[in-house]
Amino acid sequence: MMKKPPERKKVSDEDAGLINAINSGRKSLFHDLVIKYEQKLYNFGLKMCGETRDAEDMVQETFLNVYRYLSDFRYEASFKNWLYRIASSACIKKRRKSKFAPQKDISLEDFIPDDKNNIPDSLPSWASEPLEKILNDELSDNMSEAILSLPEKYRVVLVLRDIEGFSTEETARILNIKPASVKVRLHRARLFLKDKLKGYFSE
């Protein structure tokens, strides 16, 4: 007799009540899910796509897919993780059609100082002053631009980990890659941004 495949463990989910209500027929409650996640998803789209129109289309496409497949959702991941999985796929699909960022690899070697004298002996002011003193609109715009110039596979990891706040494991599951790959890509993306920030503050 064939063995049944092991059932995947279900996760507890803060959105379960709402999702169950929607799936039991109260379709208008879907708007509550939209309101809860629209701003986060839109900002995720902006970081990933760059263009407001693309981000808007991505958000709509994502919610349409969620609406379509919500009755099949089985809590094998949290709803939020599932939502970002759909959104990440939509962004990647959209970005492949554009030529904004080249899909090259970032080498760790590029950031290793070949001469230790290149590293300062004290913290630069941008890293030592209070965060609220340096984080203004101009810096936010500059960072967004730097994030957009990251090749996609690094950008999506950085945005999920350092902006959206997902763990290494969650990011790996959202992107269907190994946790070790998340760590490698994240470190290179952070070093890339650190370099850009250094350039921004020294200008």
Next chain:
Amino acid sequence: MRENNHDHKKCISIFKRLSEYLDGELDAKAYEEMRVHIKECVKCEVCLETLRRTVALCRNIKMQRVPDRLKERLKSMVHGSPNP
């Protein structure tokens, strides 16, 4: 460096794992080894702190408001009306 006989190779191996150090993803032994080195090495400390600040800036990046036209599109989608 604070010491003249400082091992630059050690700095490089630390540099490669700074994110894991910041994220608390190292085992206790590796973490302690790095902590001890960074405490003694100004240049590694600068690398760590500038990376820490980069991450902090990402985490605090300003969020944009959802445009009204997107809110309307989503509302229409939920209530089954055609898109504007």
